[in-house]
Amino acid sequence: MDVGSATFDRSSLVSFAKGTVSLAVVLVLWEVVTQLGMIHYYFLPPLSDILFATDSSFVALTADGTLIYHGYLTVRRALVGLVIATVLGIAVGVLSARSKIMSWFWDPIIEVGYPVPVIALVPVFIFWFGTGDVSKIALVTLGCFWPVAINARNATREVDENLIWSARMMGTSDRELLRRVVVPAAAPGIISGLQIALPISLIITFVFEMVAGGGGLGHIEIQGVRSFDSVQVYASLIAIMILGFALDRALRILRHRLLAWT
Amino acid sequence: MSYADFRLDGLEESVPEPVQRIAWFVFEWIPLAILVGVWELMSGTVVPSVVLPSPFEVGAAVWELLVTGDVLPHLQISLYRVGVGLALSIVVGVLLGVGMARSQPVENVFEVFLALIYPIPKAALVPLAILWLGVGTETAILIVFLACLLPIVLNSYNAAQDVDQNLIWSAQMMGMPSWKIPLKVVIPATFPSILTGIRQAIPIAFIALVSAELIASNEGVGFEILRYGEVGAYTLMFAVLVIISAAAFFAVRGYEWAERRLIRWT
Amino acid sequence: MVEGHVTISNLEKVYESGGERTKAIDDLSLEVPSGEFLSVVGPSGCGKSTLLYLIAGFLDESAGTIAVDDVPIDGPGTDRGVVFQDYALFPWRTVMGNVTYGLEQKGVDKKERQDTAQKFINMMDLDGFEDKYPKELSGGMKQRVALARTLAYDPKILLMDEPFGALDQPLREALQDHLLDIWRDLEKTVIFITHDVEEAVYLSERVMIMTRHPGTKKTAVEIDVDRTQPREDIIMSDEYTAMKNDVWQSLREETKPQAQL
């Protein structure tokens, strides 16, 4: 799957236009049906209410800074955890593909650790580290570590042996080999691991925020449910959608930049 | 690392094969033993055993939960939620994926919605599901379904697009009516990719399940972990965690085993 | 003293994988004087690549020794440069980046690196492609980059494993003549592996024929032609045809099924 490129030829523009039509139909239908009161307000408020016409609408909550501040809390937790997991995961993954002792040690641990639904550790981490940012970031790190490590390991294993040999014949020492050849050659696989880990970091952050509070978009959203303010639920979901989209895009652009050679 | 890397010359003649195999197995799993050992040593010394119950205590608690049957209803309801959600996502996902790949109008209608839900981490849809369905099984099933839908749609979509056109032509030439072609030709040809999509979906299904149960449930293993944590029964909390991890592990393993079987038959 | 002479004595290589042992090279001895152009031909699977990678130091010998200028080799070294059949260029580096890599490792400063690399890039008719990535190049261009990369850090010995095998005829002939020019100008020892008898005889001063698996040296044929003439004149001459025939006959015996021998 080519996750790195976006094509804008004519046919995709046409189908995009057609897709937009079907989206527009649904949105208009949404507004009309809800304004006519055919659906209970609590289930599905009119689109206009969600976007701008009420106190807890998307525009209102953005204008008073609520969504921006809590979006910042969420992004910080997710990204700090993701970055730590990336550093650790690449180190463990690359080394366990290149060193027999490391692979002896890590392979069975990865085998057993990967399928554990890390999200189920939320109550455990609350118990161990409390409900604050440290706890959240630690769990995000743990959850993102596995996909990054596994992808880094597999990509490193598949590095063409001839590349390593060419580097060695040109005088590359074993230590430089990792930095100068192995990691660049494995970079596409490593970045794929990051792309798998990104949504995991967000899921863990949101669920943690919903269960333990402490601010963040997940907290704002579940608060909407608890205060029977469904407009706030939808408004925070729009923010979450934008956030997820932006982070996904950013990672694709990063991939495109770093892997211009592929 | 393979067995051959550690073989000593001449060893294979002097030691019987089964013994070698057992020795290798033991050797392979030593790191996990080390990990459990460190856990055992730390518990009660570096960290109080309340904070980190020893592996034996947790093991005993797992045993107790299973023998008394306290956890079984929760495990049952959780597996039911995962199973139904996953099954729904397979049926809908395959139909949608194949439909979008083979028909431009279908693609035009659905593509934009899939593109819209793609960037949302599905766990963030739990509050919305609560608005619609309340707290409980329906919400969990919906979240599992939505989380698993995309990998299955994507895999079957890509594979159905790549189906050899010759296959379709030859089916048409042999007089197969065109409405039957997706069912009789495209889906079978897409089968291996569908299996791959399901394999990717299983771990996602468990993540979605536990997310939903932590936020919006009064039963199920996710809820049990949370409840034991809240009442301070930490050993039991760890025990349930072990049980749900084992369930996820064996679901993936069992599926991979069945998949290999299935591939060999077909 | 001119450098780059290779001495191989009683070389043996046994592969072990999954408890299975395959003998690839059996008791092979060979002397390659410095500055010689030696080709190696042999039936497929006889161990030609294995021999080359042993000399390069990528593989460990099971028995026997390989020495360069009377010093036994210990792993890969910058005195030996390999040109791989599948190029093995670093895909994340540009043409310039690939050619300068060996110089970077030697600690040559930036200006000089660029100049040296540019010289070899020009020599290979690659000027204008310095900033392209390998994926943007054709097979023949990649092989020229690979040759430039290896020449740039100036190894005494060139080890080439069917470098032109994947190229079409005109391109292959052009690169062959190019290689001969370079060999004459830069005074390298070349060990060149090919399965193409024509190529072996045209390029080299001596052709070694290997036996079928497990491979060892069968014979060597001296190719004594006046290489100052143009290609057409060389390959039309009677003595050239005779020498080519010798090599071909010898190789035929190894390729034929056992029963017919």
Ligand SMILES: Nc1ncnc2c1ncn2[C@@H]1O[C@H](COP(=O)(O)OP(=O)(O)OP(=O)(O)O)[C@@H](O)[C@H]1O
């Ligand atoms: N890594 C390996 N493990 C086990 N056996 C190997 C390995 N590499 C090569 N062999 C075996 O060693 C023998 C020689 O292989 P080698 O690649 O050197 O042959 P070759 O002469 O280069 O063949 P070709 O002309 O097809 O390239 C073959 O029988 C091959 O199967």
Ligand SMILES: [Mg+2]
């Ligand atoms: Mg070969």
